[in-house]
Amino acid sequence: MNLIQLAFSLSVLLLALAVVAVLMRGRGGVSGAVYSLSAIASGLLGIAGVAFLLRAGAPQLMTLPIGLPWLGMHLRLDVLSAFFLIVIGLGGALNAIYGLGYGRHEEDRARVLPFYPSFLAAMTLVVLADDAFSFLLSWELMSLLSWALVLSHHRKDEARQAGVVYLIMAAFGTMSLLLAFGLLAREGGYGFEAMRAGAGVRDTAVTVVVILLMLLGAGSKAGIVPLHVWLPLAHPAAPSHVSALMSGIMTKVAIYGFVRVTFDLLAPAPWWMAMVVMAIGAVTAVMGVLYAMMQHDLKRLLAYHTVENIGIIFIGLGLAMGFRSNGMETAGALAMTAALFHVLNHSLFKSLLFMGAGSVLTATGTRDMDRMGGLIHRLPVTSLLFLIGAVAISALPPFNGFVSEWLTFQAILLSPELPQWGLKILTPGVGGMLALAAALAAACFVKVYGVVFLGRPRAPEAASAVEVDRWSQGAMAALALFCLALGIMPGLVIDALQPIALALTSGLLPAQASDPWMTIAPIGAGRASYNGLLVLLFIAASAMMAAWLIHRLAARGVRRAPAWDCGFEMDDPTTQYSAASFAQPIRRTLGSIVFRARETVHMPPPGDNRPAHLEVTLLDPVWDSFYGRIHGAVAWLADRANVLQFLTIRRYLSIVFALLVFLLLVLTLWN
Template sequence: MLLSFLLILSVVLLAVGAYGIVAPRYPEGSHRVYATTLVICTVFLLLTAGYLAVRPQAFSLTLPFGLPWLGMHFRLDALSAFFLVVVNLGGAVASLFALGYGRHERAPERVLPFFPAFLAGMNLVLLADDAFSFLFAWEFMSLGSWALVMAHHRDPANARAGYLYLVMACFGTLALLLAFGLLAGPDGGYNFAAMRGNQMTPGLSALVLALALLGAGSKAGLVPLHVWLPLAHPAAPSHVSALMSGVMTKVAVYGFIRIVFDLLGEPVLWWWGGVVLAVGGITAVLGVLYALMQHDLKRLLAYHTVENIGIIFIGLGLALAFQANLMYFNAALALTAALFHVLNHSVFKSLLFLGTGAVLAATGERDMERLGGLIHPMPWTALAFLIGSAAISALPPLNGFVSEWLTFQAILISPELPQWFLKFLVPAVGALLALSAALAAACFVKAFGITFLGRPRSPVAAQARETDRYSLTAMFVLAGLCLVAGILPGLVIDGLAPVVGLLNGGARLASQHSQPWLTLVPVGPLKSSYNGLLLLLFMVLSAAVAAWLIHRFASDATRRGPAWDCGFPETSPMTQYTAGSFAQPIRRVFGSIVFQARERITMPPPGDQKSARLEVELHDPIWERLYEPLAGAVVMISTRFNYLQYLTIRHYLSLVFGALILLLLGMVLWR
């Protein structure tokens, strides 16, 4: 009954998308679309969260559609329910934000039909229980998001982003199609239940793992498959960017987990975890380094999605390594950390994209070099963005700290692994994780400081006004969740317990809600524990005592004087730190190696009135060494075969006959 109702809600979302085609013709059409989507996503969220809380058995349903004699299979279990919570939480908040932000949309006719359809596609991916239904919904999700990326298609940068996104989406779908083909086996059992029952050789299982990494990793943003993400996410409207970065990438993580942890089953080989760990560690560090070099707020946030996807895959790689060695409690800790970070990233990244959308609506700018001083005209947006920045920087007592701390706890118990390769690899990945966490904090000091502090650097920043109440409500809902998940993480971990048990042979972390003072004890009271509630109380009390002491014992005399200006008497905003100058030390340390950064300084001689110039040259080695040669090879091959379109009918018939002969010979040799 519940599964049927969820499918009906998905169909209703599609109907709302159909109404979105004509909605721009009516004065309140945009408001109706987003309000209806908000209601549907909220109902979806409440139903799936309730299902996850009572921990019932899985529900299945088969509909007489799709491929002949196969139908379309749908299933609701703990894993799909958790990701449905993530998707519809993001969808509800993005819809609430869009009630106000949608008034600023330049092309509502290109957004309103596809926004509900995009949400429907993600929900159907999570409910699908056979390869056809999964890939059909996956492609529907991809095409819906592509249409939203192309909403402002007259901008050449957006058109390029849409083209690259479509190419990478097709590549990912092809990889998943091949993975499902291998899982189905010679009998062609495309139902997930049949796939679970198939016994595969270690070689084929490893190939499925590689294809799942390629297919799901290209959608999630794993390095080096991330190239579309920093182009497509900024091109979309801000509430869509929040969905793509905070939610759609988690659907890709779901696809990887469903294939590798559920459909593949045993045996798990220990080196699988090493591969996923290494990819996750490299992705985390490169993602944050790319982000530090950006001046565009939305591109910066997009690259931080790459970093956080790397952190999630570090946890999944650890879980695979522990499961291969039958260390199921340790695997439960790693899986809990990864799933907790899935939820956390969806919350704080959506918050940051919505905050950027509020800034964009108020100023029309995403370039930090043209912002500054926005904390005065936009104090509430600044506060919400500050909470999101602290959360993504893994600062306690917010939620980002808890999931990264749990990941470190899983890394610290890795010496129990018997393989020497993993004994060396896991600490190295732990060092990469620590480096990425430190660089993320530096990056968001830059993002918040340059955007909201100091003096306005442009007239549009000086004339900015606070955003609307719908947008503020949406941002503070997410900010509140960042705080609640950070101070009461045990409740979230207990909610994740049925998901972890499903993927981990029934093993899960001990119940946390019964711990004194709601203390989080992932390993043991003597080894590690964390209490976000007590930490918050300590921070509040210590700040209150410090404020009281200052006001009680400070001098009553008022002294006024000019602010220290570092030797610059000018009040021009040109004397402030810029985004480029803030990132310069890190660029000089890491950029020369990773990005081949070069700086050229042109200093006129004394007496010359010309201005000095500093030129920075950065290279993207992944794009230049992998994708540009590949694109060049495709162009060269297609040019060589271009003459085929000018053949005569006789030549075409001869070509078809030759191809048929080769295929028949191949079939004979195969037998």
């Protein structure tokens, strides 16, 4: 059995598991069985991906006699799909292990269990699909199954609202994809092979329209601004390991769709398309993190961070498009490597953070950050692992998030060699926005960690929280280890990504693994190099040396005393900085521009001993200026069309008759 057959049978197995879960619902032990089998199956999927990517052989094909009668179902495993198989497999397996423990707290398990493995199977089929029909079918399956998972707490209004918004956005996205594939199929057929062959003869205009449609279709699933609105509603509504799967993995499958079409099925796009993609990426990155900064809901905040990271990935992809359309192969390979590396990194630390949020949710029963605090004392393991995830997502060395952002910066620094002025001038600006997003992410995670885990408990739930089970801790620990390992050994990942870069941008970076001490120098040693391992060793060594010397030679005494706080008494935990107060400086400087943030203080009149209130109003620019208007237009049209509901049958018949005549007239005039 070759690897594609293995991958396909594993996804069939996962689908079968869903059926079993439905049939066996309510029996004891089903939950454990489903999650452990999903973990094994997705682990094997990941291993299959690794095996294929390291060997980097010729693509493996498979045709099945199901699907459309004259088409069948085509599957293909190449290096790109193999890489995304690793992302899906790793994330799916570890989230399933987390689910082994976490799933026990779920009140309505039968609403999650069947959908978890089938959702994984659908995502696997998306990356394996080799014709438009199977791609769209699996994509739609993926959307619907994740929609069902969003609705697993269907009694909450919040989940129902999220479900509606998600369904509308998913339908819109799939429609865009449908149109994109329709345009792609003009040159031959619905198989990807024919589309690839048609790349040379395709009009530039068609290429541009297809990329724009992919931005709408895949971008709405990935969450680019302004199509991100469903994401912060839907991801937090699901159980936490499913949120992790949706935020960490499903958005990556959407990236896969964009990469597959733009870099594989299409010829290089005109250079100004790269500007569009980069600008969208930069805006998405900054807006995502600014939204996150304003949030108090832990899981929603993490979902907004997904928006930010998708923006970073799109910056890399946009750069790769720009370099590719100018035939700068090595630079293109660098940008593509950076983007794909960030795909992997984000899937790791976002899963870790969502699992951590799930543990906090289990321990305290709330997602409101202003009811937490001091959890570092109550949840020692979770808090350490969440800290690692927070450092990694804030792009700080020596963890993995820094490496991929560093690579993106290096790609940005190559932009002066681009011939077009538009790209030249835009790229430094994008670099500045990327730095802004990274710095804001660090600020935001200081807020998250400081408010949730540090300080004093703000509510009794937080004061009595208990640590989560071993399965959950194990899954988080594995992810934290991956974050560190990829941060100190990035050369291995970069080398493994090169076959993909070669296939998509026809460029290659120099081999990194042979450099001493795992140094990475993607564009030659004289230009820029970074060594995560040495940085880690240096920091650890000098910290330990300093601590040892001081404890040895100077003092080691410790005395516990009440906090100093400049001499103020402060027993009330509400005197601490809260999530809103931490965000205040950034809300005033940046938020007043983007969200038109206003702060009003309501002071009670003298003699009244009610407390004063600070009220913060934020306006969401995307909802108000974009969706608000669309909603208004739809409502207006619906009102007008409402009249049609209450006509007599004669009027209906005459309308039908008139329409028929009109259409026939159009038809005759057309010919």
